[in-house]
Amino acid sequence: MDAFGPLNITAESLAEEANKVQRKLEAGIGTLRAMDEVDFGVTAREEVWRDGKTVLYRFRGEREPTAEVPVLVSYALVNRPYMVDLQADRSLVKGLLERGEDVYIIDWGYPDRSDRFLTLEDYIERYIGGAIDHLRKAHGLDAVNLLGICQGGVFSLCYAALNPHKVKNLITMVTPVDFHTADNMLSNWNREIDVDLLVDTLGNIPADMMNLTYLMLKPWRLFAQKYVGMVDILDDKRAMEDFLRMEKWIFDSPDQAGEAFREFNTQFFQQNRFVTGGAKIGEREVHLGLVEMPILNIYAEQDHLVPPDASRALRDLAGTDDYTELSFKGGHIGIYVSGRAQKEVPQTIHDWLAKRAR
Amino acid sequence: MAQGSDDFEALARQYWGAWGDALRGVTPQAGSGAGMQGFRDALGAWTNAASGGQGGFDNVLGHFNRQNGDWFARMQQVAAQFAGREHGAQDVAKAWQRALGGNPFQGLLQGMRGPGLEGLEQWSEAAAPWLQNVRNEAASTLGMPAFGFAREHQERLQGLGQAQLRWQDALSAYNALMATTSQDAYARFEAKLAEREEPGRQLGSVRALFDLWVDAAEEAYADTALSTEYRKAYGELVNAQMQLRASGQAIAEQAANLLGMPSRTELDSAHRKIAELERQLRRMQRRAEADEAMPAPKPASKPAPAKQTPASKAAKPAAKNTSARSRVGKPVKKAAARKPAKPAARKR
Numbered sequence: 001m002d003a004f005g006p007l008n009i010t011a012e013s014l015a016e017e018a019n020k021v022q023r024k025l026e027a028g029i030g031t032l033r034a035m036d037e038v039d040f041g042v043t044a045r046e047e048v049w050r051d052g053k054t055v056l057y058r059f060r061g062e063r064e065p066t067a068e069v070p071v072l073v074s075y076a077l078v079n080r081p082y083m084v085d086l087q088a089d090r091s092l093v094k095g096l097l098e099r100g101e102d103v104y105i106i107d108w109g110y111p112d113r114s115d116r117f118l119t120l121e122d123y124i125e126r127y128i129g130g131a132i133d134h135l136r137k138a139h140g141l142d143a144v145n146l147l148g149i150c151q152g153g154v155f156s157l158c159y160a161a162l163n164p165h166k167v168k169n170l171i172t173m174v175t176p177v178d179f180h181t182a183d184n185m186l187s188n189w190n191r192e193i194d195v196d197l198l199v200d201t202l203g204n205i206p207a208d209m210m211n212l213t214y215l216m217l218k219p220w221r222l223f224a225q226k227y228v229g230m231v232d233i234l235d236d237k238r239a240m241e242d243f244l245r246m247e248k249w250i251f252d253s254p255d256q257a258g259e260a261f262r263e264f265n266t267q268f269f270q271q272n273r274f275v276t277g278g279a280k281i282g283e284r285e286v287h288l289g290l291v292e293m294p295i296l297n298i299y300a301e302q303d304h305l306v307p308p309d310a311s312r313a314l315r316d317l318a319g320t321d322d323y324t325e326l327s328f329k330g331g332h333i334g335i336y337v338s339g340r341a342q343k344e345v346p347q348t349i350h351d352w353l354a355k356r357a358r
Numbered sequence: 359m360a361q362g363s364d365d366f367e368a369l370a371r372q373y374w375g376a377w378g379d380a381l382r383g384v385t386p387q388a389g390s391g392a393g394m395q396g397f398r399d400a401l402g403a404w405t406n407a408a409s410g411g412q413g414g415f416d417n418v419l420g421h422f423n424r425q426n427g428d429w430f431a432r433m434q435q436v437a438a439q440f441a442g443r444e445h446g447a448q449d450v451a452k453a454w455q456r457a458l459g460g461n462p463f464q465g466l467l468q469g470m471r472g473p474g475l476e477g478l479e480q481w482s483e484a485a486a487p488w489l490q491n492v493r494n495e496a497a498s499t500l501g502m503p504a505f506g507f508a509r510e511h512q513e514r515l516q517g518l519g520q521a522q523l524r525w526q527d528a529l530s531a532y533n534a535l536m537a538t539t540s541q542d543a544y545a546r547f548e549a550k551l552a553e554r555e556e557p558g559r560q561l562g563s564v565r566a567l568f569d570l571w572v573d574a575a576e577e578a579y580a581d582t583a584l585s586t587e588y589r590k591a592y593g594e595l596v597n598a599q600m601q602l603r604a605s606g607q608a609i610a611e612q613a614a615n616l617l618g619m620p621s622r623t624e625l626d627s628a629h630r631k632i633a634e635l636e637r638q639l640r641r642m643q644r645r646a647e648a649d650e651a652m653p654a655p656k657p658a659s660k661p662a663p664a665k666q667t668p669a670s671k672a673a674k675p676a677a678k679n680t681s682a683r684s685r686v687g688k689p690v691k692k693a694a695a696r697k698p699a700k701p702a703a704r705k706r
Contacts, residue, residue, distance in 0.1 A: 117630045
């Protein structure tokens with residue numbers, strides 16, 4: 001038929017679309033009822049060290065690691081360890097193990113109110129430091145490889161600056177360094193918040209509040225379009241399982257220890273201390289100029305949480321002579337779970353580490 | 359279980375049947391059963407039927423029901439008005455605006471509720487009559503000095519009233535900003551629709567129409583959310599909410615004390631002492647371990663500086679030649695002459 005305006009919709013096409021939705025919904029009842037408990041975190045692992053609620057795990061692949069220097073993964077406090085090991089075909093851990101890397105991860109656990117006074121010093125020097133010291137001792141090495149993700153990348157940079165002799169190679173993924181780039185929405189929102197009042201009132205920062213903030217970065221896409229679109233896959237059990245795993249990935253978040261949140265937001269989101277100087281972890285000052293070990297900095301081109309420029313700032317601030325970037329075509333979450341990520345990220349990390357194994 | 363499924367099927371048949379009838383008459387009529395409530399009823403029955411599986415679905419289905427329930431029906435109703443009829447971008451945009459109202463952002467954000475987020479809103483709703491009275495009659499008295507034996511209690515209550523007024527003002531300002539953003543979103547939506555008027559670029563489905571709206575709304579929102587105006591409005595909203603919570607908590611603590619119950623402040627105080635003791639102990643351990651591990655100085659080693667280097671290389675005069683940096687696989691050594699002085703103790 002002839003078109004009359006921006007909508008080329010007829011009564012028949014409207015009815016057909018409505019019928020299609022109904023069929024999807026009907027099929028969805030069967031799909032969802034037939035689904036088993038969705039599993040996540042697929043790779044075998046064993047606990048090797050513990051301090052309080054923080055646990056260090058060693059992943060076990062199907063083959064023995066060939067790399068002599070282990071990689072320790074440190075992710076953001078708002079996430080869980082399975083973020084890098086969601087399912088068999090979406091696992092950075094699996095990809096690294098298959099290539100012979102020896103992979104460890106810190107599980108930060110779920111802080112409760114008794115953990116409210118944990119500081120950045122506790123997370124960086126006590127937990128990351130404790131895990132690294134354990135690995136150095138267990139492997140008979142002076143230094144190990146450190147892979148920091150997002151906020152865990154900030155922690156890793158701080159640790160590496162304070163303890164450069166203990167980090168052989170540093171990999172940062174979607175890690176903010178310059179928090180005041182013009183396109184950093186989270187940072188813009190943080191600037192006028194009275195962080196002291198927030199933490200003094202709430203104690204620990206509830207995970208739901210954190211997740212709500214992340215949803216508000218793209219409210220229509222993340223809170224409306226996503227669930228409207230879910231209708232399309234209601235008749236696909238496998239796709240629904242993947243969808244539910246991602247829901248778990250996104251919303252299974254620990255509360256944030258209040259004091260660490262206070263320090264992080266004040267020093268980085270508000271004061272941008274990596275760039276302006278004067279970041280302090282405990283009693284010690286952090287200077288990125290002291291991060292002299294080789295750095296592989298991986299950022300995502302469509303990252304709505306950590307804009308690429310926020311990550312790329314590392315190249316000018318770090319003290320290393322050996323700096324490499326990987327620009328990943330994807331977003332903040334896609335960099336772990338997309339098909340492209342499975343092909344590009346573990347291979348890049350492995351190749352980069354292999355060249356610096358000696 | 360089967361009952362839930364039957365309910366859905368019956369309601370869905372009723373809903374879609376009404377839609378079929380309405381479409382034959384070109385547009386759905388008010389009260390025809392093809393409106394949003396009919397779809398909500400069907401979707402509610404669907405959610406009940408579908409959640410008969412594993413419990414982990416509840417949150418997902420809750421989100422799905424809350425968000426999809428309205429949007430799909432609204433999309434349908436707007437699109438149906440123009441099915442097979444001559445129309446322009448402005449007509450669709452206006453119809454969309456009528457369906458969503460003046461401030462759809464406010465409605466969307468109010469839908470973002472979940473466990474742990476209801477508390478303040480529920481409390482505010484419960485206290486609304488008293489608070490309205492405060493606003494109407496007693497706002498000026500909230501700042502008046504208190505006297506006598508119960509003055510501290512009175513001050514806490516005054517503080518709560520003041521905090522509530524601040525919260526209401528902050529919320530109004532935030533919603534006003536969102537209303538402006540909504541108008542911007544509608545304007546962008548109309549512009550995007552106009553781009554689709556030429557043959558070959560037209561929208562062929564309700565979903566495509568909704569997706570176009572989402573693009574427009576997100577663009578408008580991003581511009582607002584990155585602005586200084588939003589920074590201030592959002593900051594005030596959060597700060598006012600925290601002041602209100604803190605005021606309420608202070609009164610609750612007083613009440614708990616009267617009953618001999620330990621307060622949050624007392625527990626925090628104990629936790630703070632434990633954390634600080636642990637921290638001091640670990641600092642001492644680290645220093646002791648570092649002292650033990652410290653090798654005897656070698657003649658060839660550089661002397662350690664008295665102080666650490668400046669905060670970052672950004673502050674140093676010799677900036678790196680960034681063009682010498684490379685993408686994956688091509689690391690480039692920086693010129694040695696450009697390197698800043700480093701403390702000798704850093705390398706082992």
